[in-house]
Amino acid sequence: MWNEPYLETCCRSALHRLRLAGPLGRPDGLKDGPCLHRLAGMGLAAPRADGRFRLTAEGEARHAADVLKTRRAA
Template sequence: MWNEPYLETCCRSALHRLTLVGDPGRPDGLKDGPCLARLREMGLARLRQDGRYEPTAEGLGRHAREVLRRCA
């Protein structure tokens, strides 16, 4: 049974970009800002003190399952 909230295509793309950028993080205020905020609300990303987003452990797992299609 599927228990996770659905990720829109734009949010999956934002999550993918978030993982690609790595340690520098993704700055707030870009076009995908609403998706990053949504990912944060879902617990898949967090906003650091420096104003940049980074994926959470849950976000990395979701990225592996949905974007990379790898088993958890």
């Protein structure tokens, strides 16, 4: 059964860009800023003290499931 909130296409793209950014993170204030804030509200991203966003473990798993289309371990 599907029990996760739907991610809009723009937010899935922002999640992927956040994953690609790696340890550098994504800065706030770019076009995907609203999506990064939405992802942070969902626990998939987290703001850092330097104003950038980092991917959380939950975000990593969601990226694998939604973007890479891999199955999660139950």
